Amino acid sequence: MQTYVLDKSNYVSSMDHCTKWYPSFKEGKVYIEEYQYIAEIYAMEEGVEWKDKDGEELISGYLKNVFGKLFYPNAQNLNMVYSTVQKWKDFMAQVDSVQKETWETALRLFLDRKNGWILADFETWMMTLTAQHLYSYLNEKEANGDPLLNPNTDCICPRCQTKSHFGLLQKDEGYRQLECWLCGYQWMTERIRCPYCNEKSQKLLGFFEVEGIPGARVHFCKSCDQYVKVFDFREIEGFKPVVLLYHLATLTLDDIAVKEGFVPGSGLVWDERFMEGQKMKV
Numbered sequence: 087m088q089t090y091v092l093d094k095s096n097y098v099s100s101m102d103h104c105t106k107w108y109p110s111f112k113e114g115k116v117y118i119e120e121y122q123y124i125a126e127i128y129a130m131e132e133g134v135e136w137k138d139k140d141g142e143e144l145i146s147g148y149l150k151n152v153f154g155k156l157f158y159p160n161a162q163n164l165n166m167v168y169s170t171v172q173k174w175k176d177f178m179a180q181v182d183s184v185q186k187e188t189w190e191t192a193l194r195l196f197l198d199r200k201n202g203w204i205l206a207d208f209e210t211w212m213m214t215l216t217a218q219h220l221y222s223y224l225n226e227k228e229a230n231g232d233p234l235l236n237p238n239t240d241c242i243c244p245r246c247q248t249k250s251h252f253g254l255l256q257k258d259e260g261y262r263q264l265e266c267w268l269c270g271y272q273w274m275t276e277r278i279r280c281p282y283c284n285e286k287s288q289k290l291l292g293f294f295e296v297e298g299i300p301g302a303r304v305h306f307c308k309s310c311d312q313y314v315k316v317f318d319f320r321e322i323e324g325f326k327p328v329v330l331l332y333h334l335a336t337l338t339l340d341d342i343a344v345k346e347g348f349v350p351g352s353g354l355v356w357d358e359r360f361m362e363g364q365k366m367k368v
């Protein structure tokens with residue numbers, strides 16, 4: 087059974103690439119490498135029991151055993167792990183039984199910034215990695231196949247119903263491949279259409295790039311003011327990146343998108359200033 091959090095086949099080349107292109111990724115890289123090591127051991131030792139746990143136990147156990155170990159040397163980070171565990175427990179005690187029927191549904195609600203639980207990038211970072219690992223382990227994730235054969239018109243993952251946050255440009259003009267941050271599924275959407283509100287007017291859709299963050303773009307929509315982050319590696323023949331890694335290596339771009347006045351269509355918070363802004367408006 088696969089226990090990997092990130093796709094091993096392209097992991098090394100993606101990691102090297104991210105380190106070369108995004109110098110600020112250095113610290114993140116160390117954490118991701120150590121995280122994978124700890125998470126894989128935890129899955130080997132306790133994974134068989136995951137199936138019998140409810141959502142509250144499953145996720146709080148994972149956070150404590152994996153991120154608790156990872157951040158053990160750093161008291162401040164460790165406190166944040168434990169406060170996130172407490173928040174998750176409080177959240178699960180409040181939501182109704184329908185909403186917590188599956189842990190994926192509950193986690194989506196928990197992570198949606200509109201619901202006010204998540205306040206820091208750090209929490210989204212931990213929860214995203216947790217979700218990918220648990221999902222792939224518990225569902226014995228089948229291969230994606232060719233994303234071109236998975237057409238869809240919008241941002242909702244056809245496999246687990248989560249709203250996408252990032253994607254990849256395809257050689258085939260007019261298409262954009264979106265990827266699910268929770269289950270890793272990939273599908274195709276039209277490039278000239280907002281995946282969140284379906285706006286098709288070229289006047290209202292656009293993108294920008296930022297110097298120093300190569301290969302990444304913010305596709306925005308002026309109709310709903312939301313954005314999706316898109317990577318462009320079309321020039322590197324045959325390269326299949328682990329897109330989640332690139333996303334984690336370029337969170338600065340999310341900060342900039344938010345500063346430009348757009349909100350992430352996925353509902354994931356990747357910027358603390360955004361929440362501060364929200365608070366100020368209240």
Ligand SMILES: [Zn+2]
Nearest residue numbers: 243246266269
């Ligand atoms: Zn999904």
Ligand SMILES: [Zn+2]
Nearest residue numbers: 280283307310
């Ligand atoms: Zn839109």
